[in-house]
Amino acid sequence: MSDHSDHTHDHPHKHRKDIVNRLSRIEGHLRAVKEMTSEGRDCSEVLLQIAAVRKALDNAAKLLLKDHLEGCVVDAVKHGDEEKILADLNKALDHYIK
């Protein structure tokens, strides 16, 4: 298992594959936005597309968060080992939502 974290990832992550696919699509979308920008396309059009990328990113993050809550957090609480995982999650949420 990865040593990047104190908790191991031995429970299932239902949406992990879906999240990876979403991130792939977002990457492609972002590449297209970059091309639009370098072609000198209208600023408002580019801004609209950046807004769409941002929304897709938020939805991927939401799915990741749901996975995390249902999998890692529930698992950690059941093992009486939730302190670190909740601290890490709080930190991530503080960065995400401000």
Next chain:
Amino acid sequence: MSDHSDHTHDHPHKHRKDIVNRLSRIEGHLRAVKEMTSEGRDCSEVLLQIAAVRKALDNAAKLLLKDHLEGCVVDAVKHGDEEKILADLNKALDHYIK
């Protein structure tokens, strides 16, 4: 000139190149986040990185918006031709900030 818009892009866009570079870096960052995700890295770590991508995207959008205001919008107003550009910009802002 592109026919995607009613207004032409004959004024300078000071930050256009910077924005393209930023979008390139964000694309690379997003690719790394996708790899972290498919490797099963800790959810909070991934969420932190998605938050960083989102912030970088917001900063690119901000720069684009400044360029647009200083260049396209000022130009359109000077030519008494601001109606469409402001309508498009309002639409883009409505999508961006909600």
